Amino acid sequence: MIAxxxxxRIVSFxxxxxxxxELKDHEILxxxxxxxxxLKLKYxxxxxxxxxxxxxxxxxxxxxxxxxxxLNASWxxxxxxxxxxxxxxxxxxxxxxxEHFLEIFRFLKxxxxxxxxxxxxxTQYTRIFKWPNHESYRTILPxxxxxxxxxxxxxxxxxxxxxxxxxxxxNYLKTIDNILSLNCNIYVQFICPSCNPVYEIxxxxxxxxxxxxxxxxxxxxxxxxxYNGYIENTFNDHCGFGHPCAQKxxxxxxxxxxxx
Numbered sequence: 001m002i003a004x005x006x007x008x009r010i011v012s013f014x015x016x017x018x019x020x021x022e023l024k025d026h027e028i029l030x031x032x033x034x035x036x037x038x039l040k041l042k043y044x045x046x047x048x049x050x051x052x053x054x055x056x057x058x059x060x061x062x063x064x065x066x067x068x069x070x071l072n073a074s075w076x077x078x079x080x081x082x083x084x085x086x087x088x089x090x091x092x093x094x095x096x097x098x099e100h101f102l103e104i105f106r107f108l109k110x111x112x113x114x115x116x117x118x119x120x121x122x123t124q125y126t127r128i129f130k131w132p133n134h135e136s137y138r139t140i141l142p143x144x145x146x147x148x149x150x151x152x153x154x155x156x157x158x159x160x161x162x163x164x165x166x167x168x169x170x171n172y173l174k175t176i177d178n179i180l181s182l183n184c185n186i187y188v189q190f191i192c193p194s195c196n197p198v199y200e201i202x203x204x205x206x207x208x209x210x211x212x213x214x215x216x217x218x219x220x221x222x223x224x225x226x227y228n229g230y231i232e233n234t235f236n237d238h239c240g241f242g243h244p245c246a247q248k249x250x251x252x253x254x255x256x257x258x259x260x
Contacts, residue, residue, distance in 0.1 A: 001259065001260065002117070002187070002259060002260045004083055004085075004260050006115065007085060007115050007116065007117040007185075008085060008086060008113070008115040008116075009080075009085055009086040009087065009088065009113070009115060009116050009117070010076060010079060010080040010085050010086070010087050010088075010116075010117050010118075010119060011087075011088050011089075011090060011107065011112075011116050011117070011118050011119070012074070012076035012077075012087075012088075012089050012090065012091055012118070012119045012120070012121065013090050013091055013100050013103055013104055013107075013118070013119070013120045013121070014076075014091040014095070014100065014120055014121030014122070014123060014191070015091065015092070015093060015094065015095050015096070015121065015123035015124075015127075015191075016091075016092075016093030016094065016243060017074075017121055017123070017191045017192065017231065017243060017244070018074055018075070018076055018089070018091035018119075018120075018121030018191065019070065019071060019074060019089065019091035019092055019093050020070040020071050020072070020073045020074030020077065020089070020091075020249070021070055021093050021241075021243050022070065022239035022240060022241060022243040023069075023070050023073040023074065023239065023243070023245070023246045023249065024066070024069040024070050024073050024246075025063055025070070025239065025240075027069065028062050028063055028066045028069060029053060029059055029062060029063075030053070033239075033245070036239075036240065037238075037239060037240040038240075039051070039240070040239070040240025040241055041240055045241055048240075049063070071089040071091070072087070072089065073246055073249065074089060074091070074249055075121075075191075075231065075249040075250075075252045075253045075256070076089060076091075076119050076121070076253075077089060078249055078250050078252075078253035079119070079253045079256060079257060082253060082254075082257060083257070083260065085117070090103060090107065091121065094139060094141070095123065095127070095139050096123055096124070096127030096128065096129060096139035097122070097123065097125070097127070097171075097172050097175045097176065097179075098129035098137075098139070098171075098175060099129065099137065099138075099139055100120060100123075100175075100179065101175050101178060101179050102137070104118065104120070104179055104182060104183075104186065105182060108182060108183055112183070114185075116185060117185055117187070118183065118185055118186040118187070119187055119188075119189065119226075120179065120186065120187070120188045120189070121188075121189055121191045122176070122188050122189060122190050122191060122195050122196075123191070123195055124194055124195050125168050125169050125171075125172035125195065125197060126141070126142060126163075126168055127139045127140070127141055128140045128141075128142055128163060128168075142155060142158070142159060142163055165200050165205045165206050165210075166206050166207050166210050169197045169200065169206055169210055169214070170210055170213065172197065173197065173210075173213055173214060173217045176188060176217060176221075177217055177220070177221070180221050180224050186224065187224050187225070187226055188221075188224060188225055188226070189225070189226040189227060189256065190225075190230060191230060191231055192230045192231060192233065193230055195230075196230075197210075197214045198214070201214065226256045226259050227252075227255045227256045227258070227259060229255060230252075231244045231248050231249065231252045232244065232248050232251065232252070233248060
């Protein structure tokens with residue numbers, strides 16, 4: 001059980017699901033939720049964000065300007081609200097586990113207080129950390145070629161050799177271990193099935209040694225993993241680009257709070 005009384009603030013990290021992406025887009029754009037969802041499904045990501053409202057303001061500009069509305073509507077924000085704690089959401093869409101490690105490490109050095117409870121939404125293990133010499137780092141998504149500037153032949157070779165499930169999941173688990181070793185006030189949560197390596201174990205996609213390592217990490221940090229489930233999400237009620245709606249975040253927060 002997590003001792004709530006020792007904390008004054010929740011600080012969250014993670015990808016778009018923890019950043020609350022899409023949750024309040026319809027309110028920001030002054031649209032009905034279903035109308036906003038239909039526009040997203042009709043136009044796709046880029047065209048939707050290039051649409052303009054009645055004041056000729058681009059949707060992307062409005063959403064970026066009001067990003068705090070989404071940040072403060074995610075499952076971590078709901079937890080903070082329900083137990084009356086201050087809250088800051090440092091999650092960013094499109095990020096991966098290696099970025100989260102560095103972001104949490106920097107926060108612990110520069111902004112952390114002993115009364116902070118840090119919640120990390122664990123994202124997909126297939127996200128790759130890219131950090132060329134003398135450049136800033138970023139996460140690339142090899143499963144989305146349109147967003148990954150890697151030639152097709154190079155991509156295939158890397159997926160077969162360097163970015164295999166075995167390699168990716170071993171790195172993912174080592175990084176989770178390292179994150180949890182940074183501070184005892186850090187807790188983690190798988191946010192969807194494709195973020196949990198058990199998904200590949202059940203499909204028989206990884207070596208038995210990786211499977212053993214997965215269960216070792218889960219046992220080692222058994223008290224630092226929160227709810228043994230995920231944010232519920234279906235095609236019929238997601239926000240348009242795949243993120244679960246606000247009610248699903250609220251339900252998820254209630255499930256996690258049973259750990260508190």
